[in-house]
Amino acid sequence: MVRKLFKRGYATLVYLFLYLPIFFLILYSFNDSKYRGKWNGFTLRWYEELLKDRAIMEALYNTFMIALLAAIISTIVGTISAIAIHKMSSKWKVVFMNVTYIPVMNPDIVIGISLLALFVSLNMRLGFVTLLLAHITFNIPYVILAVLPKLKQLNPYLEEAALDLGATPMYAFFKVILPEIMPGVITGALLAFTLSLDDFMVSFFTTGSGVNTLSIRVYSMTKVGVSPKINALSTVLFLGVLVLLILLQKREKNLNE
Amino acid sequence: MNKKWLSIPYALWSLIFSIIPIIIITIYSFCKRSPYGKIIYEFTLDNYKQFLEPIYLNVLWRSILLAAISTTACLVIGYPMAMIISKTSIKKRNVLIMLFVVPLWTNFLLRTYAWMVLLRDQGAINQFLIYLGIIKEPLQLLYNPGAVVMGMVYNFLPFMVLPIYSVLSKMDNSLVEAAQDLGATSGEVFRKVIFPLSMPGVVSGLIMVFMPAVSTFVISDLLGGGQTVLLGNLIQNQFLVARNWQFGSAISMIMMVLILIAIRISSKYQDEEGGGLW
Numbered sequence: 281m282v283r284k285l286f287k288r289g290y291a292t293l294v295y296l297f298l299y300l301p302i303f304f305l306i307l308y309s310f311n312d313s314k315y316r317g318k319w320n321g322f323t324l325r326w327y328e329e330l331l332k333d334r335a336i337m338e339a340l341y342n343t344f345m346i347a348l349l350a351a352i353i354s355t356i357v358g359t360i361s362a363i364a365i366h367k368m369s370s371k372w373k374v375v376f377m378n379v380t381y382i383p384v385m386n387p388d389i390v391i392g393i394s395l396l397a398l399f400v401s402l403n404m405r406l407g408f409v410t411l412l413l414a415h416i417t418f419n420i421p422y423v424i425l426a427v428l429p430k431l432k433q434l435n436p437y438l439e440e441a442a443l444d445l446g447a448t449p450m451y452a453f454f455k456v457i458l459p460e461i462m463p464g465v466i467t468g469a470l471l472a473f474t475l476s477l478d479d480f481m482v483s484f485f486t487t488g489s490g491v492n493t494l495s496i497r498v499y500s501m502t503k504v505g506v507s508p509k510i511n512a513l514s515t516v517l518f519l520g521v522l523v524l525l526i527l528l529q530k531r532e533k534n535l536n537e
Numbered sequence: 538m539n540k541k542w543l544s545i546p547y548a549l550w551s552l553i554f555s556i557i558p559i560i561i562i563t564i565y566s567f568c569k570r571s572p573y574g575k576i577i578y579e580f581t582l583d584n585y586k587q588f589l590e591p592i593y594l595n596v597l598w599r600s601i602l603l604a605a606i607s608t609t610a611c612l613v614i615g616y617p618m619a620m621i622i623s624k625t626s627i628k629k630r631n632v633l634i635m636l637f638v639v640p641l642w643t644n645f646l647l648r649t650y651a652w653m654v655l656l657r658d659q660g661a662i663n664q665f666l667i668y669l670g671i672i673k674e675p676l677q678l679l680y681n682p683g684a685v686v687m688g689m690v691y692n693f694l695p696f697m698v699l700p701i702y703s704v705l706s707k708m709d710n711s712l713v714e715a716a717q718d719l720g721a722t723s724g725e726v727f728r729k730v731i732f733p734l735s736m737p738g739v740v741s742g743l744i745m746v747f748m749p750a751v752s753t754f755v756i757s758d759l760l761g762g763g764q765t766v767l768l769g770n771l772i773q774n775q776f777l778v779a780r781n782w783q784f785g786s787a788i789s790m791i792m793m794v795l796i797l798i799a800i801r802i803s804s805k806y807q808d809e810e811g812g813g814l815w
Contacts, residue, residue: 287621291633294618297691298640301651304661305643308654357546364544376544382555387752387796389769390789393776394558397786401561417554420547478645480755485776498646502759506650514647521642525635 302518309511326512333509339497340513342408346493347476350415355469357416358423359461365424366431380421391418392485399486406488414486415476422475423468430464565786574780584787593771593788600768601795603682604750607689608697611746612739614690615697619738620731622698623705634702637695649688649759656684656760680762688756693749697742704738705731740803748796768792 309327313320330336365376383391395417399410434457442452458465480495487496498510566584569577587593622633640648655661656678663675678684712734716726732739754769761767768788775785 290617291621294614294694295636298637298694301648301655301691302640302643304655305647305651357550360543361547364541364547368541368544376548379551379555382551382559385748385796385800386559387748387792389752389754389772390559390562390793393772393785393789394562395554396776397561397565397782398554398558413554417550420550474642478641480646495644495646498644498650499755502646502650502653510647514643518643521639525639529631529635 305511306515306518309508309515311508326508327516330509330512330516335492336494336497336509336513339492339494342411342491343477343494346408346412346415347473349412350419350476351469351473354416354419354423354472355465358420358468358472359427359465361420362424362427362431363457366428380424382421383418384421384425388418388479388481389485392482395482396485406486407491410486410488411483411491411493414482415479418479418482419472419475422471423465426468426471427461427464430461434460562786562789565783566790568783570781570783576783584784585791587784588787588791596766596768596771597791599682599765600751603686603689603765603767604747607686607693607750608743608747610686610690611694611697612742615694615742616701616739619698619701619705622702623708630706634699637698641695645692646755648692649756652684652688652691653679653759679760680764682761682765684760685757685765685767688760689746689750689753692756693746696745696749700741700745701735701738704735708734743803744800747799751795751799752792 310322310324311319312323312325361376365373365380368376391414395410395414396406399406399413404410438456438460439452442456443449447455478495479493480499483493484496484499487493492500494513498506501507501510564578565576567580567582569579569581569583571577588597622630625633657663658675658677658679660678662678663672666672667675708731712730713726716730721729751767752769754767754773757765757767757770768791772785772788772792775781775788779785
């Protein structure tokens with residue numbers, strides 16, 4: 281009994297630690313004062329001003345646009361590559377897997393500066409395109425690592441059967457293989473999207489002046505004071521994630537029943 | 538059927554965006570610097586020699602120390618948590634794990650910034666302690682190494698809990714029961730059965746926390762307030778402020794070697810199957 285209480289107390293403390301800052305982030309978005317720490321009464325003013333702030337809206341647009349594009353491209357390239365790697369001889373498989381682990385095992389800051397060095401030596405203008413290229417680069421390995429296990433579980437005769445029955449390789453891929461590995465593809469795509477959305481380090485080094493993502497915008501703001509508008513924005517994003525999660529859980533439950 | 542050509546796009550992509558960039562900074566780290574900061578392509582070891590100066594060795598030592606402390610703290614806090622979650626009913630389990638993932642989906646910078654607000658002199662924690670009468674003057678909670686360690690533990694704790702949980706939840710419970718039937722105490726069961734079996738998860742967790750902790754510059758920048766310079770801050774400074782890319786590249790190479798060594802050491806304790814997130 282005492283043990284159970286102890287466990288419960290411990291878990292509560294850890295979750296409190298995890299959610300305390302998020303709680304205050306949300307709380308201060310309703311605070312009618314520019315200076316935090318002081319509660320001046322409830323307001324929705326920051327939400328209104330958020331919509332009018334062009335710089336934040338642009339950063340938000342860039343963040344989502346890059347995350348979306350990077351997720352789509354890296355999912356397509358990653359899935360094709362996973363299939364290729366799956367069919368390789370074990371010697372080549374080792375080579376490709378080691379290459380795949382480079383961006384996973386390299387710290388973000390090294391990915392950032394090394395890509396910066398590449399873009400500069402290629403004389404590329406830093407901005408949206410370089411950001412997108414960088415994001416695709418660190419996303420592809422995660423897609424491959426999510427799809428490969430599903431390919432291993434796949435029955436190898438399935439494709440042969442389809443081909444024997446007269447399906448073209450393309451048709452066999454879309455009608456037989458892809459539906460089977462879909463859960464891995466979706467996991468990879470979601471992972472890529474989230475990684476991209478949350479990235480700061482790589483973006484920080486590979487963007488140029490004028491093109492901001494949300495993380496970069498917040499970072500530059502921390503030097504001079506973050507506007508409560510940012511709190512309002514994070515509240516909206518947080519609630520958005522929460523609603524999405526609850527909907528997904530509900531859907532899964534319905535599918536299971 | 539031959540599908541080799543399918544690997545060509547990825548091979549090219551990796552070559553251009555993963556392998557060549559690392560070759561470039563490797564070359565830079567051995568290059569000379571002109572008086573105006575331009576890169577001269579002549580071989581030198583000066584950049585590495587420069588790192589041996591006491592101030593830089595101090596930074597290296599501080600980075601390793603703070604990352605090691607944070608990683609240990611994450612293990613000590615996270616392991617019991619992973620165990621508690623893995624023992625609850627399946628329905629509850631999913632919710633509890635989700636609660637660990639959700640903070641990861643709010644922006645990393647915003648989370649760290651939120652701690653800045655909480656820890657400052659007029660922040661909620663100081664106000665609360667003053668209200669309770671425990672302290673009279675606000676404590677200096679921000680801008681010290683302790684705040685940096687806390688920021689690391691806060692941001693990276695999920696990376697420790699998730700892989701350990703995924704191993705523990707798949708563990709064959711009959712092994713634990715067998716040990717108990719044979720008369721092992723609960724302490725022995727943990728030491729001789731549960732912990733060794735969870736090793737793959739622990740190793741993944743250690744790597745996934747140590748790596749971002751040793752290379753961060755945001756957490757030390759925001760919560761350390763420029764007082765706590767880490768390897769990451771040094772690299773960022775050399776690349777964007779001092780414009781000494783050669784020295785910055787050399788520091789990056791040293792950091793990469795450090796991480797490779799850390800991975801080597803910890804993967805010795807990992808069994809063949811490999812565990813972790815995948």
